[in-house]
Amino acid sequence: MIPLAALPTPALLVDLDRLERNINAMAGAFAAAGVALRPHIKTSKCWEVARRQLAAGATGFTCSTAAEVAWLQGRGVADLLWAHIPIGPRKVAFVVDAIAQHGGGLTVSLDSVEAARPLSAAATAAGVTVPFVLEVDTGHARLGVQPPEAVATATAIAALPGLRLRGVLTHEGHVSALADRTALERAGAAAGTLLVGVADALRSAGFPVEMVSVGSTPGATSAPFVAGVTEGRPGTYVYFDANQTRLGSCTPDQCAQTVLARVASVQRPGRPIIDAGVKAMSSDAIAAAGAVGVLLNRPGVTFTEANEEHGFLHDTGAVPLVVGDLVRLVPNHACGTTNMWSHLYAVRGALAVERWEISARY
Ligand SMILES: Cc1ncc(COP(=O)(O)O)c(C=O)c1O
Structure with a gap:
């Protein structure tokens, strides 16, 4: 664990x-x-x-x-x-x-x-x-x-x-x-x-x-x-995923897939940069109206754009994110995100309990 x-x-x-x-x-x-x-x-x-x-x-x-x-x-x-x-x-x-x-x-x-x-x-x-x-x-x-x-x-x-x-x-x-x-x-x-x-x-x-x-x-x-x-x-x-939440197919607390990322830099106030971009999330936007994903348990923080390995957050939260903070991101489209990865961590609470293989990707 x-x-x-x-x-x-x-x-x-x-x-x-x-x-x-x-x-x-x-x-x-x-x-x-x-x-x-x-x-x-x-x-x-x-x-x-x-x-x-x-x-x-x-x-x-x-x-x-x-x-x-x-x-x-x-x-x-x-x-x-x-x-x-x-x-x-x-x-x-x-x-x-x-x-x-x-x-x-x-x-x-x-x-x-x-x-x-x-x-x-x-x-x-x-x-x-x-x-x-x-x-x-x-x-x-x-x-x-x-x-x-x-x-x-x-x-x-x-x-x-x-x-x-x-x-x-x-x-x-x-x-x-x-x-x-x-x-x-x-x-x-x-x-x-x-x-x-x-x-x-x-x-x-x-x-x-x-x-x-x-x-x-x-x-x-x-x-x-x-x-x-x-x-x-x-x-x-x-x-x-975030798209299904917007469509009313589920509530946010049913979203099981997240990407774990860390704040790498806060050189511009209110614009934290994380170590997850489109190669972690996929660029699937469908119903996302401009967001790359949705932050879990971080009111006031949005994931507004991404390069390959960098994510740009917009932080208006009461307690601003600092370098080294962990964030969890709910992808817009779970299937597209899965296809970016070769394995995942199965998590209970705050513990990763197993590492599972993702198969049959291109
Ligand atoms: C032929 C077909 N069946 C089932 C599904 C599953 O739909 P969903 O991803 O909305 O669960 C898809 C999704 O693209 C599909 O193309």
């Missing part, structure tokens, strides 16, 4: 009490509604977090990269959803090999017959069947077919050999654009309803649809609980 003051700075910390509460609260809400929970692994990329999510009832994980899929398959996780299009020869070969080697256990996401063709050819050549979900755009305007085109696209893809439609998927990330929580909840429910409608249309067209999968942290209190949705894929909830 190491006191926080003895850790190197900057350091990535995860508060174990908050982590466990976040895991259990989401698992409890999903279990009570009879909806499967398939968390997105990109938030933690950490087996110590993942195994706690599995123990609390997660059915498997959502992945965004081949590296995440390979890492979790190596850990023996039997039910993975790669929620990205397996495009290009390397990803196609990876999917087919992964399914051949592990006897299944991997579902991919597709939204066009063009992306499906090479996968079908490789699967057929290898003698495997690749299960897929059809991604549907319910408003995020990123991947996914428009709902009225879902049956035609599913029909075209399912006509290819070596592929099997399991269901439909959406990422209702557009709800983050809504600052008002009531409007956000309504948009989440609308996305779920739209997806269930697409699932019903596919069933009417003769497709068996076993998966109706929604997924996001801001939408995790609405979209998964629409009748007909079978699973939700929130990721950020495991740590939460």
Whole structure:
């Protein structure tokens, strides 16, 4: 056990009490509604977090990269959803090999017959069947077919050999654009309803649809609980972050991930410089309105800008920060911050109790 003051700075910390509460609260809400929970692994990329999510009832994980899929398959996780299009020869070969080697256990996401063709050819050549979900755009305007085109696209893809439609998927990330929580909840429910409608249309067209999968942290209190949705894929909830606090997905005391930093210089009054910049925090600003992160337990101090390894604070606090002071910073976006680090310290109170590896980064 190491006191926080003895850790190197900057350091990535995860508060174990908050982590466990976040895991259990989401698992409890999903279990009570009879909806499967398939968390997105990109938030933690950490087996110590993942195994706690599995123990609390997660059915498997959502992945965004081949590296995440390979890492979790190596850990023996039997039910993975790669929620990205397996495009290009390397990803196609990876999917087919992964399914051949592990006897299944991997579902991919597709939204066009063009992306499906090479996968079908490789699967057929290898003698495997690749299960897929059809991604549907319910408003995020990123991947996914428009709902009225879902049956035609599913029909075209399912006509290819070596592929099997399991269901439909959406990422209702557009709800983050809504600052008002009531409007956000309504948009989440609308996305779920739209997806269930697409699932019903596919069933009417003769497709068996076993998966109706929604997924996001801001939408995790609405979209998964629409009748007909079978699973939700929130990721950020495991740590939460400053963006989710602003969106009302959590309260500040639920944020489990922080960056520990030290004041290195106060040459300009009211402008302390810390030893954590964008390479510690990530430069992900999304909803941050100009801040690089939020200080924990330091009213009157804001984190206004950053260079690579220097952070610029603005200190109007009653007791000004001095050289050597420790500060803890809640990142804007937990997933982006995770990807900057190769390990983290698990913390209880003021003690680091374990050092955990972060896996499957680029
Ligand atoms: C396809 C997909 N599913 C689930 C999630 C999880 O959403 P969140 O990070 O809001 O928890 C994401 C996040 O980007 C995603 O892209």
